[in-house]
Amino acid sequence: MVGSAQPSHVLLAMGVSINLAQSTIRFSLGHFTTEKDIETAIHAMERILRHGAGFTAR
Incomplete structure (x- = not known):
């Protein structure tokens, strides 16, 4: 789902x-x-990766 805060169920199943x-x-x-x-x-x-784009840890 776009913008979902939940992790991918497919990745979790893997x-x-x-x-x-x-x-x-x-x-x-x-x-x-x-x-x-x-x-x-x-x-x-x-x-984005070069400049950090303001990403922070959750």
Whole structure:
């Protein structure tokens, strides 16, 4: 679910810890996703990770 505060039930079923499951980011690709869309997402994540983007521990 988009924006869900709950960890992924799939990750939990795979044995991933709750803490790690709550620290994941999910990207979904569809039929109309382009290479440019993927490159844009990669560059955005690079900027976020480089600058910290104000993420804090829960």
